[in-house]
Amino acid sequence: MKKYIIVFAALALAACSKKPINTEAESNVMLDEPVIKTVDSASAGKHPGLALIEGADCLTCHKEDARLVGPSYQEVADKYTDGDLDMLATKIIEGGKGNWGEIPMTPHAGMSRENAKKMVEYILTLKK
Numbered sequence: 001m002k003k004y005i006i007v008f009a010a011l012a013l014a015a016c017s018k019k020p021i022n023t024e025a026e027s028n029v030m031l032d033e034p035v036i037k038t039v040d041s042a043s044a045g046k047h048p049g050l051a052l053i054e055g056a057d058c059l060t061c062h063k064e065d066a067r068l069v070g071p072s073y074q075e076v077a078d079k080y081t082d083g084d085l086d087m088l089a090t091k092i093i094e095g096g097k098g099n100w101g102e103i104p105m106t107p108h109a110g111m112s113r114e115n116a117k118k119m120v121e122y123i124l125t126l127k128k
Contacts (some may be wrong), residue, residue, distance in 0.1 A: 049122025052115050056108070064126065071100045077126040085124070089116035 046054075053059065061069035071079075080088060091099075093116050095107030107117070 047122045051116040052119050064102050073123045077124050085120050090119040092116040
């Protein structure tokens, strides 16, 4: 009986000494995309699409002139034309993979088609 009490006490001490779970640590679980509101870019002195890009999570994976996780905006502008605007806006909203390798682009389902088109319009202005 004494043996069981000692084992139980050791287990209780071990359980109490564990570190608490860090609930603020990063995880690989995707959160819902916040709805992006229209930005008064005229007062900010920026293209409306650039203001929307800066307000979203786009710059986590893309840069204007260098590859990060995804292609640079310059590469996108060089590959596509104004005729691809709707397709690219859909790609932003629905996500996908295969056009630039196997790393998928996460969907941004909470984004309006209007805002996605403004972003693409800005990106296409970077064509050299």
